Amino acid sequence: MKPTQFEYDRPDSVEAALELLEEHFDAELLAGNQSLGIIMANRFASPERLVDINRLDELAFVDIRADEVEIGAMTRHRTLERHDDLREVLELLPEAAEQIAGPAVRNRGTMGGSIAEADPAGNYPTALSALGGELHVVSVDGERTIPVDDYFIGYMFTDLEENELIASVSFPREPFPVERSGSAFVELKRGAQTWPTVSAAAAVTVDDPASDDPLVETARLAVGNAGGIPLRVDDTLEALEGEPLTDGALETVAEAVRDDADPADEMHADREYKIEMAGEYAVRSLRKSYDRACAGRN
Template identity: 60%
Template structure:
């Protein structure tokens, strides 16, 4: 099957793209085109206009400041995966990019497109929610910032308006000093290029890595494909905070994750199996992040 007819537009700036979204009825943005082409080819989506933003060079960048890691919406998965800055200072993000599908998808797909699609099994939404990140959205009326916790509202539904586009994604650095923080991203897949059955983004900050028993000052746990939206499990975080990581606190965190998730049955993984995975991977990710923090 082929897409239905459409008009093609290729703006050079964010302002031009926003103006087109404001003016054109039934328009869709195209970035990496890893999902849009599939739904259009199967005529599950039939937009009258395609706004191709690949010519907007200002949207492709990775910027690191004292306050945040900022990634332009058009930045490819490959560039995030291979970024030395991210691998050294925010490995949960680079590791999540490296686990997306295969090389072809990573070479073309973008962080903005992935977050815009808002699939609860996606890697970036999980990281964004776990770390307490935010998105910058642009329209003809200007720009606004939306917290990740407010952006994902239901299954593949977000707070973005039809006339808006994602311009940047920000991940906070202040809670995660490099010298006292460990991060990891883990996923369980049936095969390398399939969607994950379940994934987890995790960060652990300790008080003193050189101490005999470093205390967990703060933990972050985010699960993907465990509910209708990417899920931050605050109670699991609290279960390990305030003391050195122990078998008891890990078991408690795992039990919380098991109880909190609301996964959907799939052909190869039913709800019970995903619940068990959430418990196992929560303990595994917290252990790995803690070990990295105290190295």
């Protein structure tokens, strides 16, 4: 099938893109086109106008500041995957990026497109939920900041308005001191070009990596594709604090994840299997993060 006919604009400024979104109710932004084109070709969506934002270079950046990291919406997966400075601050996002499909998708796909799409299996929604990130969005009415916790509302349903553009996302650095934090993104998938069956993103900070038995100071976790939005079990994670990360503690987390998981059946993975794997990958991500924190590797 081919998409239905549409108008096409390629503005040179964010302001011009926002004007077009405001003017044309049925306009859709076009970023890396690694999802939209497929959706349109299958006629699951037939926007009357595409607003191509690939000329908006000001939206492609990675800004590592003392207190937070900010990433522009047009930053490609490939850029994040290869960003050594970001990897040194926190491994999680580059590790999430490098596991997205193959090079062709990663060369074009963007942070903003992935967050806007809000697929529950998407790597960045899961990673940003674990990091406690924020979205910075703009429209002709001005700017606003949306905490990730308020952004994902339901299955591919978000707090983003029709006339809004995601300009960037950010996450705080303070909870993740480089010398004693570790993070990891792990996923189960059938092949390189497929979306994950389940995934998990975690970040753990320990009190003293040099001690014989480092204690967990903070632990963060989000599980992907275990429901309509990234799954969090924050209350259970609090119980890990001040303790070493034992197998018993990890099993408690796995149980909480399995209890709260509400995934949809898929052709290659039924609901029960996904629930079981959600618990397993939650454990793997926390263990890997803890081991990295103890090794002084973020």
